[in-house]
Every structure is written in C-alpha cells, then in structure tokens.
Amino acid sequence: QTLDANGVSLDDKVLAIERLLLTPGTIDFPVTPCDFNLNSAPNNIAGDQTAAQWVRTVFHDFITADTKAGTGGLDASIGFEADRDENLGITFKGTSFINETIIGFNLFAEVYISTADFIALGLAASLNACDSGTPLVKLRVGRIDATGPGPTGVPKPQDSLTSATDAFAKAGFNKTEMIQAVACGHSIGSVHKIDFPEIVGNDATTDVSPPGTGADTFDSTPLKFDNTQVQEYLTGTGKRGGPLVTTQNVTMQSDLRIFKSDNNVTVKAMSSAASFRNTCLTTFEKMLNTVPAGTTLSNPIGPRPWITKETHLDLSPSGVVQFSGNISTQSKAAGAAPATASYVYLTKSGSTAKTGKSQAGRLQNTNVNGVVSQPFGKITDYSFNDTIPAGATSIKIQNSYTENINMNLFIVPSQSFINQPLNPDGSAGIASYLVRTALLTSLATSGSSLTGTFYFPSPQPNSAAPKWTRTTFTLTKEKTLGSYTIFKGQVTEPGVHATGTGLHHIDVQFGSVRSAKVIASFFTGGSFFGKCSDFTKC
Numbered sequence: 001q002t003l004d005a006n007g008v009s010l011d012d013k014v015l016a017i018e019r020l021l022l023t024p025g026t027i028d029f030p031v032t033p034c035d036f037n038l039n040s041a042p043n044n045i046a047g048d049q050t051a052a053q054w055v056r057t058v059f060h061d062f063i064t065a066d067t068k069a070g071t072g073g074l075d076a077s078i079g080f081e082a083d084r085d086e087n088l089g090i091t092f093k094g095t096s097f098i099n100e101t102i103i104g105f106n107l108f109a110e111v112y113i114s115t116a117d118f119i120a121l122g123l124a125a126s127l128n129a130c131d132s133g134t135p136l137v138k139l140r141v142g143r144i145d146a147t148g149p150g151p152t153g154v155p156k157p158q159d160s161l162t163s164a165t166d167a168f169a170k171a172g173f174n175k176t177e178m179i180q181a182v183a184c185g186h187s188i189g190s191v192h193k194i195d196f197p198e199i200v201g202n203d204a205t206t207d208v209s210p211p212g213t214g215a216d217t218f219d220s221t222p223l224k225f226d227n228t229q230v231q232e233y234l235t236g237t238g239k240r241g242g243p244l245v246t247t248q249n250v251t252m253q254s255d256l257r258i259f260k261s262d263n264n265v266t267v268k269a270m271s272s273a274a275s276f277r278n279t280c281l282t283t284f285e286k287m288l289n290t291v292p293a294g295t296t297l298s299n300p301i302g303p304r305p306w307i308t309k310e311t312h313l314d315l316s317p318s319g320v321v322q323f324s325g326n327i328s329t330q331s332k333a334a335g336a337a338p339a340t341a342s343y344v345y346l347t348k349s350g351s352t353a354k355t356g357k358s359q360a361g362r363l364q365n366t367n368v369n370g371v372v373s374q375p376f377g378k379i380t381d382y383s384f385n386d387t388i389p390a391g392a393t394s395i396k397i398q399n400s401y402t403e404n405i406n407m408n409l410f411i412v413p414s415q416s417f418i419n420q421p422l423n424p425d426g427s428a429g430i431a432s433y434l435v436r437t438a439l440l441t442s443l444a445t446s447g448s449s450l451t452g453t454f455y456f457p458s459p460q461p462n463s464a465a466p467k468w469t470r471t472t473f474t475l476t477k478e479k480t481l482g483s484y485t486i487f488k489g490q491v492t493e494p495g496v497h498a499t500g501t502g503l504h505h506i507d508v509q510f511g512s513v514r515s516a517k518v519i520a521s522f523f524t525g526g527s528f529f530g531k532c533s534d535f536t537k538c
C-alpha cells in the first residue's frame with residue numbers, strides 16, 4: 001500500500017480507528033452518555049452537549065466544499081475558521097465550540113489519524129452514544145488535513161432559502177438532500193441564547209436561571225438521535241420543530257423555510273423511525289465522504305471481528321526475538337468469545353512458522369461515565385507473548401486477521417528509555433528518548449547508520465488541531481546481540497506539543513526498510529519505554 005509522508009498506509013489508519021472504537025473509554029468517552037459535556041461549561045451556560053457539537057462540526061467543515069472545483073469538504077479547515085461569525089456557537093474560556101471539539105479529539109491524537117478523520121469519527125461515536133440502536137455510519141478514513149482556512153459560506157439562520165440551497169448545491173447536495181441533512185442534524189442539541197439571543201427566548205419555551213442563558217432544544221428528545229423533531233414539526237406537538245421553526249423572528253426561521261420548501265414532502269418521508277435512521281445514515285455518509293479531489297478514502301470500517309490492539313517486537317538480553325501484544329474481539333461481529341485466541345506465524349511464502357495460543361481472554365469493562373457503552377457488544381481482549389522463529393513475516397489471528405511483522409529491523413522497547421523532567425509547576429516537561437534498534441546483522445553493511453523519526457503533534461498558529469511534524473535523528477552501531485546489530489540514538493521532542501497531547505510514535509529506517517512504529521509516550525507522564533534520568537547510564 002502507498003504510504004503517506006509519515007509512512008502511514010490506509011490500512012494503518014483503519015486499524016488505528018478500529019482500536020479506538022473497540023477500546024471503551026476512548027473516543028466514546030466525551031460523548032457518553034449523549035448529554036455528557038467534556039469541557040464542563042460554567043453553570044451560566046445551558047445546553048453544552050459535546051455529542052451535538054461534534055455532529056455540528058461536521059456540517060460546518062464540509063459545507064464550504066466546492067465539489068465541481070474539487071476543493072474543500074471534510075478537511076479540518078474548520079480549525080482555522082473557529083472565530084468566524086458563521087461558526088458562532090457556545091464560547092467559553094475564550095474558545096469556541098469548534099476548538100473545544102478539536103481539543104477533545106486531541107486527547108486521542110496520533111500520527112495515524114488526521115483531524116479530519118477525527119471529525120468524521122466524532123460523528124459516528126456521537127450517533128452511537130445518542131442512539132445505541134444505530135449501526136455505525138459508513139465510516140471511511142484517509143482524509144487529509146488542510147493547512148489553512150477554506151472559503152466562507154456556512155449558511156446562517158438569517159440567510160435566504162436560495163442562499164442556503166446554493167451553498168448545499170455547491171457542496172454537492174440537492175434540495176432534498178439539504179432538507180434531509182438539516183432534519184438529521186437538528187435531531188440532537190439546541191440553539192443557545194448566549195449565541196442567538198434573537199432566536200431563543202422570544203417564544204419562551206426554555207430559559208434557565210440566570211435569565212438570558214437558556215438553550216432551546218430542537219425537539220423534546222435532544223439527547224436522542226431520533227425522528228422526534230420531524231414528527232413534532234409535522235404534527236405541531238411538543239417543540240413543534242424547535243426554535244428555528246417557531247421563533248417569532250421570521251428572518252431566523254431557517255428550518256421552517258427549508259422543511260416546507262418542497263411542501264414537506266421530504267420530511268414526511270422521514271417521519272418513521274426506520275426511514276429517519278436510514279435516510280440520516282446515508283446523508284451523514286455523504287457529508288463525511290465530501291473530501292477534496294485526490295483524497296483516497298478506505299473501505300468502510302467494520303470494525304472487524306478480530307484485530308490487535310497493540311503489538312511489538314523486542315529482543316531479550318540473550319538475543320532472542322519476542323513478539324507480544326493484545327488481541328481484541330467484539331461479540332456483535334464475532335459472537336461468543338473463545339477462552340483463548342489462536343494464531344499462526346507465517347513465513348513470506350505463506351507456510352506456518354509456528355502456532356500459538358493467547359492468554360485467557362479478559363472481558364473489557366464497557367462502563368463509560370457511569371453508563372454501559374456497547375455499540376459492538378461485549379469486547380474481550382487477549383494478551384500474548386511469544387518467542388518467534390527467524391523468517392516469520394506475519395501473524396494470522398483466528399484465521400481472520402493478518403498483521404505484518406518486520407523482524408529485519410525493529411525498535412527494542414526493553415532497551416529504550418525516556419527522560420521526562422518535570423517543569424517547576426510539576427507538569428511534565430519536554431521529553432528525550434534514547435532509542436535502541438535491532439537490525440539483522442546479515443543486512444547491516446559496514447559503517448551503516450540508521451535514521452530514526454519522531455512523530456510529534458506540534459501546535460500550529462490559528463488552529464487547535466495538531467500539525468504532525470517529523471524530527472529525524474541518527475542511530476549508530478553499538479554492539480551485536482544474537483543475529484542482530486544494535487544501533488543507538490537519541491531524540492528530544494521539538495517543543496511543547498499541541499493542546500491535548502495524545503500518542504507520539506518513533507520508527508527507524510535503513511535504506512528502504514522501515515521498522516514498525518512504536519508508541520513513545522502515552523498521554524503525559526506514563527511511557528512505553530523504561531524511564532531513565534541519565535542517558536549515559538542506560
């Protein structure tokens with residue numbers, strides 16, 4: 001497969017997202033339950049709902065696409081556009097809902113997942129949290145982040161029907177699809193008085209104390225992704241379609257103008273629970289797939305019945321190669337989990353080099369923020385740890401999932417170290433890494449050195465999204481061990497990382513041979529490598 005500038009293939013990107021989806025308490029955490037509020041807005045701001053913000057962010061990013069020109073779409077350009085009037089939304093702590101959204105994604109940032117892919121994933125996770133019966137929206141990955149702002153053009157509630165229709169048409173959505181998109185989006189969340197005082201309050205459906213800070217919901221079930229808004233609009237019951245229908249400020253009645261623009265034919269066709277859900281899954285999928293020309297997206301993500309959650313090679317002090325990690329399965333796709341997972345190590349020609357069995361499976365705790373989050377049923381993880389024979393090039397798990405193994409060149413975690421001094425305020429300072437790598441001696445030419453790359457989420461001006469930067473370093477020969485030559489090098493993080501941190505990775509290259517990437521750090525503080533405060537002694 002083609003690799004991007006960070007040496008990452010589409011398969012790697014798919015796997016990274018499957019790993020998050022199958023690890024309860026990661027990407028589902030900020031949106032579970034559906035009313036969860038990751039950033040705890042102060043009490044005087046009502047209706048701050050992370051799931052609704054994540055869904056809305058998709059609209060505000062994709063809608064400025066020009067599909068004929070092949071520009072824009074879901075490309076995280078929204079990160080540079082947070083302060084625009086057309087992107088008005090809850091703002092507190094001096095930051096907009098868009099920055100809050102991106103900083104939430106940054107908690108899980110890693111070089112495999114672009115911010116644009118996170119925006120798409122955020123919608124999938126939100127729908128799952130707000131309707132546990134929804135199948136995963138068809139989620140493809142491979143979006144590429146913009147490096148600056150895109151054009152303006154997000155429709156505002158005061159814009160005319162023609163202007164909104166034109167914006168959607170430019171982004172590839174006809175009038176019917178526009179109506180569907182609005183009805184689907186306005187199933188959860190609310191309009192906030194703090195942003196839209198000219199809308200909320202003048203039909204006085206909701207207002208909280210202190211006055212002027214209320215949130216007026218689109219329907220009676222703002223915490224459920226469902227057909228209630230459409231039904232209440234059509235029957236004139238409950239919230240009657242919400243504030244963008246009922247506000248006495250006629251200019252601001254954008255949902256009303258849009259819904260009735262085809263005599264309600266489209267919304268009527270979405271009024272049953274099943275037709276609403278099916279229509280919305282298709283509409284959201286189209287939004288997510290609106291990407292700049294030249295972007296290659298993966299096939300839709302399963303997630304697959306069996307994957308690995310983490311794997312790594314290592315070398316024992318006596319030079320024996322070890323391979324270990326975690327296997328994961330989910331009951332929705334794979335059914336009942338076996339007591340142990342079986343696998344084979346294969347050679348390049350496909351013959352079996354060794355068979356193996358994992359440790360006993362461990363049922364994962366799917367309790368997230370006090371509620372059970374089980375979009376994929378029960379998740380069982382199995383750890384494994386083997387010595388593996390020379391010549392193994394892949395592992396095949398449960399006859400279903402295959403992962404490549406590069407025994408020619410790999411980072412040796414048990415002989416690599418991190419030194420992370422503390423800042424005067426006690427927070428983690430800039431980390432340095434001492435990296436040892438094993439290269440098969442039969443491949444090492446005399447005097448050869450290796451190039452290491454450290455992948456780092458740098459802050460970038462005017463966007464909360466990280467810019468992945470690469471710092472290279474040289475590893476030189478240290479010693480031989482078994483059939484391997486050990487190379488050693490050091491790298492220091494190039495500065496303070498983007499807000500939210502995430503995972504940092506390191507890999508090494510020898511000519512065209514590239515090692516697997518190894519996780520160098522895990523959030524702030526903890527580490528995959530051993531700790532060592534004086535590299536001259538480790």
Ligand code: HEM
Binds near residue numbers: 047090188192
């Ligand atoms: C003409 C098109 C649209 C207009 C004029 C519009 C307008 C608005 C306005 C004024 C708000 C209130 C924001 C706030 O007070 O924080 C809002 C909220 C929202 N919109 Fe739209 N919208 C449109 C289309 C869409 C679409 C296509 C989606 C689909 C993703 C969507 C999803 C949402 C969501 C989920 C919220 C709730 C946000 C929250 O509770 O924080 N909107 N919209």
